[in-house]
Amino acid sequence: MIIYSVMPMELIFQNEKESDYQQVELQVGSVTMLVQPIDMNQARIVRLISPNPQDYLNPTYAPGQKIFFRPNLST
Numbered sequence: 001m002i003i004y005s006v007m008p009m010e011l012i013f014q015n016e017k018e019s020d021y022q023q024v025e026l027q028v029g030s031v032t033m034l035v036q037p038i039d040m041n042q043a044r045i046v047r048l049i050s051p052n053p054q055d056y057l058n059p060t061y062a063p064g065q066k067i068f069f070r071p072n073l074s075t
Helices: 053-057
Strands: 024-028 031-039 042-049 066-068
Touching: 024 042
Parallel strands: none
Antiparallel strands: 024 031, 031 042, 042 066
16 A cells, blocks of 8 residues: 655554554465454454465455464464
8 A cells, every 4th residue: 555645654544553453374275364363263354365366256265254263272
């Protein structure tokens, strides 16, 4: 995203805090995605990281969709 403005960035993004957006990279099958955890076994897709264009056409992996997963607690 590019913003052209004479206002300082601190004013534009004053309500944005990085600590509010805990994001985790997760792999589901062959698709890698960036998700925002909701609770212990549910997350919301933020974006896909995939070289395959067909993954972006799959409505299951659309940003904003909720996915269910089992976290790996062994690490």
